[in-house]
Amino acid sequence: MGDNKLSVTAASLQPELWTASANEALQIFVTDSEGKALNFQPTFTYPIFGDSEQVFGYIDLVIYLCFDHYSFYPFLNVKFSEKLEDSGIEDPKKILDEFLPESTVFKDEIKWRDAISKEHETYKIPGQSVGSELVNEGSRFGIYKIDLQSEAGLELHKRLQILVLLFIEAGSYIDSKDKLWDLYVLYELPSAEKKEPSIIGFCTAYNYWKYGGHEKFDNGVEEIRKKISQFVILPMYQGRKLGGQFYNSLYNEWLADERVKEIVVEDPNESFDDMRDRCDLKRLAQAIGVSAVKLPLDTKWSQQVRTSEKLEKRQFSRLLEMFLIYQREKQKSGKLQETLKVSSKDIRLFIKRRLFEKNREILESLDEPTRIDKLQTAYISLDQDYLRIIEGLELPLTPGRVDYNGSEHTQDSEPLQKKQKI
Incomplete structure (x- = not known):
């Protein structure tokens, strides 16, 4: 991870270079049972990074938020090539720490994997x-x-x-x-x-x-x-x-x-x-x-x-x-x-x-x-x-309850969102 620092004065000439979309910078990974990581990105980040969903003060910012597939043990890492030298620049790690459990491992991936292995020795679904x-x-x-x-x-x-x-x-x-x-x-x-x-x-x-x-x-x-x-x-x-x-x-x-x-x-x-x-x-x-x-x-x-x-x-x-x-x-x-x-x-x-x-x-x-x-x-x-x-549904005209498990004619949901519907 780079930690080169430049002054805010120099960066103010090109602020767009130092502004990252939080939705793009935040990369979420969940391991599978074989240890491979499956990646996806968030839909929203404004509850964490503010209404603009932006992070200022970094170039090439990438925030890695990883979870184990079984116990969901979290890991966090923040990488960038350059950072502005200014006390007002917010640290993405400190921001995310407020929303993550204390068990979250930062930066040390080996420590995270060791913690997962140790936890799995006795872990059962609670x-x-x-x-x-x-x-x-x-x-x-x-x-x-x-x-x-x-x-x-x-x-x-x-x-x-x-x-x-x-x-x-x-x-x-x-x-x-x-x-x-x-x-x-x-x-x-x-x-x-x-x-x-x-x-x-x-x-x-x-x-x-x-x-x-x-x-x-x-x-x-x-x-x-x-x-x-x-x-x-x-x-x-x-x-x-x-x-x-x-x-x-x-x-x-x-x-x-x-x-x-x-x-x-x-x-x-x-x-x-x-x-x-x-x-x-x-x-x-x-x-x-x-x-x-x-x-x-x-x-x-x-x-x-x-x-x-x-x-x-x-x-x-x-x-x-x-x-x-x-x-x-x-x-x-x-x-x-x-x-x-x-x-x-x-x-x-x-x-x-x-x-x-x-x-x-x-x-x-x-x-x-x-x-x-x-x-x-x-x-x-x-x-x-x-x-x-x-459309596409075939509904029975006469009753006859069965143990329907939803495997037909249902669509997966996006997570819940606020909306109005007549």
């Missing part, structure tokens, strides 16, 4: 296996609920959590000491070729207490609203539909938990929303059948289904609308029975009614022609989005 094993492209995967009250579980979370800042827009660290937080980690399980598990991704979820009425409260009946907060699949494992399998396995686990009354997601981005929609569509179709959704909608039946499937109100409404659009499209193609036909007009009015209720305050302030136009524009946009989501 948690309990949940759900069934998943199979993907011939490999086996398992989900572990990490014990955040244990020293090893807390340390693993400290090693993983920087990925939240690097891949989730507006992401922030959770309070891991809060016992209401759960951490689930997806591992590729050992095989003949791979002797140790490898971390593939993770999910955090918060257990909100849900008041179920005074009788349940007096009798000590616990009810929970489970909220997915952060969901990350490492970039080199995306594109294999592992995100959908991970999501579905967690959902099925919570579906079987009598304490969990509703499952929600905090501010998902578009890719996660698409994956979630397709998974939920398959699950709901297998539970009730697409043909069960008829207009006018039976509100009592609707509430019963939503409650049993533990879906939040908005998501359930969107799924019903997609079922109706699915029926409409099958009807157009002649693949829907005559007795199951639905009116395109009724579908349009049904969807517009929800859009109006959701945006009532704004729409009522407009004159009638403008209000009608806004609603029609919103409907057309949503209809096109629904068509995109259901």
Whole structure:
């Protein structure tokens, strides 16, 4: 690593030479079970290096942030060819140290590898296996609920959590000491070729207490609203539909938990929303059948289904609308029975009614022609989005729940991002 220093005065003539993009300078590596390093770059660095996502004062700056595949033991190194001589120049190592655990090894790669080898001698996943094993492209995967009250579980979370800042827009660290937080980690399980598990991704979820009425409260009946907060699949494992399998396995686990009354997601981005929609569509179709959704909608039946499937109100409404659009499209193609036909007009009015209720305050302030136009524009946009989501899906018209693990028609998610969606 070079440590040549020049004055700020000389550098001020060409500041662009001394300014590096933090997104490009930061190189993330995760070893595989054979010790080879797989490289990827962050999506965001502003939580660490500021809104400009730039580092000033270095030429040829490269920041290496490396992790072991199994215990995620971190290693940090900073290299550059020249550095400005000025006390105001920030040290990338000191900045990153604030976001990394104390166990992080700096610069000495041999020390890092020795530390990994020593840790692996006794290391075990600090948690309990949940759900069934998943199979993907011939490999086996398992989900572990990490014990955040244990020293090893807390340390693993400290090693993983920087990925939240690097891949989730507006992401922030959770309070891991809060016992209401759960951490689930997806591992590729050992095989003949791979002797140790490898971390593939993770999910955090918060257990909100849900008041179920005074009788349940007096009798000590616990009810929970489970909220997915952060969901990350490492970039080199995306594109294999592992995100959908991970999501579905967690959902099925919570579906079987009598304490969990509703499952929600905090501010998902578009890719996660698409994956979630397709998974939920398959699950709901297998539970009730697409043909069960008829207009006018039976509100009592609707509430019963939503409650049993533990879906939040908005998501359930969107799924019903997609079922109706699915029926409409099958009807157009002649693949829907005559007795199951639905009116395109009724579908349009049904969807517009929800859009109006959701945006009532704004729409009522407009004159009638403008209000009608806004609603029609919103409907057309949503209809096109629904068509995109259901494209390629084959949903059962009649019910028949199966243990669906999400291996079909699901897309891997980008990590969660803040967004709005009608």
